[in-house]
Amino acid sequence: MKKILSKIIKKYWFAILMQIIFIGLNIYFLTYPPKIIGNIVDLLYNVEENRNAIMMQIWYLLGICVVLLAVRMPWRWLTGYTPRSIERDLKDKLFEQFMRIKMTSLQNIKNGELMSYFVKDISEIRQFIYRLLSYGTRFVFTVIIATYAMMSGVNVKLTLVTLCPIIVTIFLIIKIKEYVESSFRKSQKYFTELSEYVQESTDAIRTTKAYTGEMNQLKEFIRKNRKLREANNAVDVHSTLLSTCLNICFGLCYGISLLYGSKLVLEGTITTGDFVAFNGYIGLFVGPVTWLPGIISRYKRAKLSYQRLDNVFSLEREKINVKTEDKEDDFKGNIEIKDLSFNYPENIEMVLNHINLKINKGETLGIIGTIGSGKTTLMNLLLRLYPVPNGKIQIDGKDINDIPLLTLRKHICYITQDNFLFSTSLKENIKLFKEGIEDEQIKESTKNAMIYDDIEKMQNGIETIIGERGVDLSGGQKQRVVISRAFLNKSKVVIFDDTFSALDNRTEQMVLNNVKKLVKDKTCIIISNRISDIRDADQIIVLDGGNIIESGTHESLLKEQGRYYNFYKEQTAKSQMALN
Numbered sequence: 001m002k003k004i005l006s007k008i009i010k011k012y013w014f015a016i017l018m019q020i021i022f023i024g025l026n027i028y029f030l031t032y033p034p035k036i037i038g039n040i041v042d043l044l045y046n047v048e049e050n051r052n053a054i055m056m057q058i059w060y061l062l063g064i065c066v067v068l069l070a071v072r073m074p075w076r077w078l079t080g081y082t083p084r085s086i087e088r089d090l091k092d093k094l095f096e097q098f099m100r101i102k103m104t105s106l107q108n109i110k111n112g113e114l115m116s117y118f119v120k121d122i123s124e125i126r127q128f129i130y131r132l133l134s135y136g137t138r139f140v141f142t143v144i145i146a147t148y149a150m151m152s153g154v155n156v157k158l159t160l161v162t163l164c165p166i167i168v169t170i171f172l173i174i175k176i177k178e179y180v181e182s183s184f185r186k187s188q189k190y191f192t193e194l195s196e197y198v199q200e201s202t203d204a205i206r207t208t209k210a211y212t213g214e215m216n217q218l219k220e221f222i223r224k225n226r227k228l229r230e231a232n233n234a235v236d237v238h239s240t241l242l243s244t245c246l247n248i249c250f251g252l253c254y255g256i257s258l259l260y261g262s263k264l265v266l267e268g269t270i271t272t273g274d275f276v277a278f279n280g281y282i283g284l285f286v287g288p289v290t291w292l293p294g295i296i297s298r299y300k301r302a303k304l305s306y307q308r309l310d311n312v313f314s315l316e317r318e319k320i321n322v323k324t325e326d327k328e329d330d331f332k333g334n335i336e337i338k339d340l341s342f343n344y345p346e347n348i349e350m351v352l353n354h355i356n357l358k359i360n361k362g363e364t365l366g367i368i369g370t371i372g373s374g375k376t377t378l379m380n381l382l383l384r385l386y387p388v389p390n391g392k393i394q395i396d397g398k399d400i401n402d403i404p405l406l407t408l409r410k411h412i413c414y415i416t417q418d419n420f421l422f423s424t425s426l427k428e429n430i431k432l433f434k435e436g437i438e439d440e441q442i443k444e445s446t447k448n449a450m451i452y453d454d455i456e457k458m459q460n461g462i463e464t465i466i467g468e469r470g471v472d473l474s475g476g477q478k479q480r481v482v483i484s485r486a487f488l489n490k491s492k493v494v495i496f497d498d499t500f501s502a503l504d505n506r507t508e509q510m511v512l513n514n515v516k517k518l519v520k521d522k523t524c525i526i527i528s529n530r531i532s533d534i535r536d537a538d539q540i541i542v543l544d545g546g547n548i549i550e551s552g553t554h555e556s557l558l559k560e561q562g563r564y565y566n567f568y569k570e571q572t573a574k575s576q577m578a579l580n
């Protein structure tokens with residue numbers, strides 16, 4: 001994170017430098033008006049004689065106003081430009097990081113959390129950079145330039161005495177800000193909890209309605225929301241304390257200046273004009289000192305956000321080397337699994353136990369097994385979505401860990417179980433990140449997946465937008481859209497993970513026939529709980545609790561009269577009943 005942020009900041013060094021220069025100039029010119037007004041006051045003692053000099057001073061004042069305006073415009077523009085640019089670059093980097101993080105790390109991040117990284121944390125950092133660049137710099141310049149003007153232009157002693165309350169206040173602020181900080185931390189925690197809750201509740205809205213849980217959800221929301229309000233209230237109370245402290249501070253400054261300054265005027269140490277100018281200089285401090293607590297609390301917020309982002313940025317990435325991946329490769333698709341055992345990081349029991357398996361190019365493997373038996377996990381490992389122990393999976397005799405990730409995933413077409421569709425058009429969903437695909441090819445693949453007729457009936461055909469903002473598809477339709485991706489793919493290995501479950505028997509058989517044609521020269525894995533999907537496979541395995549408990553062909557497994565035979569009997573009995 002440190003590296004990323006400093007790289008981004010370096011990119012904008014010139015804009016930052018210019019902003020600092022313009023702010024410096026602005027503050028420098030701001031010390032002129034009090035001085036000029038002071039001069040005018042002194043000249044007013046003899047208006048007749050000083051008429052011309054007074055007019056000169058007025059022109060001088062107007063000139064300074066024009067210069068201030070000219071300096072302010074570029075500075076104001078830069079104020080927004082730099083932090084926004086840094087924010088944009090940081091968002092790009094964060095999204096890239098999410099795309100690259102290993103699945104093992106990614107699964108610990110909740111959806112709501114992810115949103116708050118993008119919406120809240122990055123914006124906290126932007127706001128701090130904004131405050132630091134525009135207000136922080138102004139604070140530093142004001143303290144240096146205005147104090148210098150007061151000391152050299154008016155009186156050193158008066159300056160020191162008058163600015164005493166400011167120094168005391170700064171120490172007070174540092175104390176109070178600790179309270180602000182702790183209450184803010186609480187408020188941020190409740191904010192994340194609330195946004196996660198909203199995310200989950202909207203995801204689960206159907207289930208909630210079906211189980212009439214709306215009131216329970218609402219009650220919980222109200223409770224969380226109240227907690228957030230209380231935490232925010234505490235932040236406000238502490239902030240108010242800060243601003244009161246500041247008001248008292250400046251009251252004291254003006255009071256001291258009035259008492260001690262008028263004494264100096266009466267003594268003749270300073271002129272009335274100096275005294276007027278001095279009060280004008282005090283005014284220059286009001287803004288910057290008021291901003292100080294804001295900068296400090298922004299710093300604290302940004303620090304927390306920085307730490308959260310730093311945790312994300314330090315998560316391990318998948319190793320993808322685009323340069324070496326693009327080379328021609330000799331991927332054929334002969335898969336051999338040797339004594340593979342696997343467990344997800346936080347699980348206690350093994351998910352896969354001593355799996356041994358060999359699938360040759362051109363062959364089809366059928367996998368059947370109860371839910372949770374490890375079928376999808378085995379496929380996740382074939383795609384190296386999770387770390388594979390060395391030497392346990394070989395493709396064309398090569399350890400899977402030695403095959404570049406992009407090459408591996410390019411050659412394996414994995415039709416996943418979750419039927420996830422992006423909320424874009426059907427066309428984009430079928431093409432899925434591929435370039436240079438003709439509409440004709442998409443049409444062909446949808447025909448093969450038996451979804452063509454359904455799409456034709458839609459008003460916008462293949463351009464129909466689906467998902468949250470568009471048409472909702474049935475489970476079976478979604479499955480067929482997802483299946484049609486396989487027919488566009490030129491990969492050497494095709495995996496169907498339980499992707500026929502929502503199809504009716506007739507459609508299923510037609511899709512299967514097309515799949516058979518597609519995978520004639522490819523390695524194919526079909527995961528299904530229907531015997532009819534896998535009976536023609538060259539090899540079938542039965543998974544149970546992460547173990548291969550039976551393997552063979554349809555005929556040999558039936559002869560064994562084991563678990564496969566039981567599945568078969570159950571399913572034929574069911575279809576008999578359906579026929580009767």
Ligand SMILES: Nc1ncnc2c1ncn2[C@@H]1O[C@H](COP(=O)(O)OP(=O)(O)O)[C@@H](O)[C@H]1O
Binds near residue numbers: 347371373377
């Ligand atoms: N990402 C994951 N993290 C932890 N455990 C998981 C994860 N995915 C699956 N599991 C667990 O691994 C087991 C096998 O799951 P899975 O391979 O999805 O089974 P199947 O596809 O056969 O239904 C289950 O007990 C499941 O709870």
Ligand SMILES: [Mg+2]
Binds near residue numbers: 375376377417498
């Ligand atoms: Mg599964």
